[in-house]
Amino acid sequence: MKLVSALLLGMLLVAPAYAVSDPAELLPNRAQELRAEAIGEQLRCLVCQNESVEQSDADLARDLRHIIRQRVVAGDSDQQVVDWMVARYGDFVRLRPPFNVTTLVLWLAPGIALVAGAVAVFIARRRRPVAVAPLNEAERQRLADLLNS
Amino acid sequence: MTPLQRRSLLLAPLGVAAVGGAAFWMLLDRMSEGTYDPHSLPSMLIGKPLPDFSLPGEAGAGFSSADIVAGKRPALVNFFASWCIPCVQEAPVLMQLKQRGTPIWGIAYKDKSHDTDAFLQEHGNPYTRIARDQPGTTAINFGLYGVPETYVVDSTGIVRWRWAGGLSDDVVNQYLNPLLQRLA
Numbered sequence: 001m002k003l004v005s006a007l008l009l010g011m012l013l014v015a016p017a018y019a020v021s022d023p024a025e026l027l028p029n030r031a032q033e034l035r036a037e038a039i040g041e042q043l044r045c046l047v048c049q050n051e052s053v054e055q056s057d058a059d060l061a062r063d064l065r066h067i068i069r070q071r072v073v074a075g076d077s078d079q080q081v082v083d084w085m086v087a088r089y090g091d092f093v094r095l096r097p098p099f100n101v102t103t104l105v106l107w108l109a110p111g112i113a114l115v116a117g118a119v120a121v122f123i124a125r126r127r128r129p130v131a132v133a134p135l136n137e138a139e140r141q142r143l144a145d146l147l148n149s
Numbered sequence: 150m151t152p153l154q155r156r157s158l159l160l161a162p163l164g165v166a167a168v169g170g171a172a173f174w175m176l177l178d179r180m181s182e183g184t185y186d187p188h189s190l191p192s193m194l195i196g197k198p199l200p201d202f203s204l205p206g207e208a209g210a211g212f213s214s215a216d217i218v219a220g221k222r223p224a225l226v227n228f229f230a231s232w233c234i235p236c237v238q239e240a241p242v243l244m245q246l247k248q249r250g251t252p253i254w255g256i257a258y259k260d261k262s263h264d265t266d267a268f269l270q271e272h273g274n275p276y277t278r279i280a281r282d283q284p285g286t287t288a289i290n291f292g293l294y295g296v297p298e299t300y301v302v303d304s305t306g307i308v309r310w311r312w313a314g315g316l317s318d319d320v321v322n323q324y325l326n327p328l329l330q331r332l333a
Contacts (some may be wrong), residue, residue, distance in 0.1 A: 063284075090190060
C-alpha cells in the first residue's frame with residue numbers, strides 16, 4: 001500500500017512534459033522564459049493541430065517557440081505576441097478561440113443546450129397524464145362490495 | 150398523435166442516418182479526389198499584399214517579393230523541399246503549369262542546396278527562379294504550416310489563393326485554372 005501511494009505521489013509530482021529538447025532554447029531570464037512558456041501554451045501547433053506550440057516536437061513549433069522568445073525579449077506584451085501569430089495563422093492558432101460572430105454558436109452552445117433541456121423537461125412534465133380523480137362515494141361502496149364478495 | 154404519425158416518427162432516425170451518410174460519402178469522395186483536406190486552414194493572406202521578403206538563391210540569384218510584383222502579371226509562389234513526398238507528386242502538375250506560361254517562383258523550404266538541385270534534376274524544374282528559405286522565417290510570414298504550399302499572386306501583388314498540400318490535376322482544373330483565367 002505504501003508503495004502504491006508512493007507511486008501515485010510520484011505521478012503527481014511529474015512536471016508536464018515540454019518538447020523543449022534543447023536547453024539552449026530556454027531564455028536565461030527566468031521571468032521571461034515563464035512568460036514565453038505561458039504564451040506558447042495558448043498557441044496551437046499548426047502541424048499536429050492538437051498540441052500547443054510549447055508541447056509539440058514539430059519543426060514549425062520549434063521555430064514558433066523561437067519567435068515567441070525573440071519577441072518577449074524585444075519587449076512585446078503577451079497580447080502583441082498572440083496578435084503577431086493570429087495575423088499569420090488566423091484565430092485557429094489560438095487554443096482558446098476568441099468570442100466573435102463565427103464562434104458565437106461555439107461559446108453559446110452550453111447555454112443553448114441548457115435552455116433546450118429545460119424546455120424539453122417543461123414540455124415532458126406538462127404532457128404527463130393528469131392525476132386520476134379520487135373515487136366518489138358510490139365507487140368506493142362498489143369496490144368494497146367487490147372485495148368482500 | 151395518430152398511430153400513423155407515431156409510426157412515421159420511427160423513420161426519422163433512418164432519415165437522419167441517410168442524410169448524414171450522404172454527406173459523409175461526398176466528403177470522402179472529395180478527399181479522395183484531393184479537392185478537400187480536412188486539416189487545411191484558411192490563409193490570412195488572401196486579399197492582402199505579398200509579405201515582404203528577400204531571399205538568397207543559388208550563386209547570388211534568389212529573389213524578393215518586389216521581384217514578383219515587378220512582373221506585373223499573375224504568378225504562383227510555390228514552397229517546396231526535396232524531403233517532402235507530396236512535392237514529388239505535384240512536380241508533374243507544376244511542369245504542366247509551366248507549359249501554360251504562368252511564372253512559378255520557387256522557395257526551397259529548409260532544404261540543403263545540393264538536395265534541392267538533385268530533386269530538380271530528377272523531377273524537372275518548373276520554376277522561373279528559385280530562392281532558399283533556410284531558417285523558415287519567410288514561410289512563417291506567409292502563414293505556411295507545411296510543404297508544399299502554393300500561393301496565387303495577382304498582377305498587383307495581392308495574394309488571391311493558397312493551396313496547402315500537393316497540387317493535383319483535380320485541384321488545378323477545379324480551382325487554379327479558372328482563377329488564373331479570371332486574373333489574366
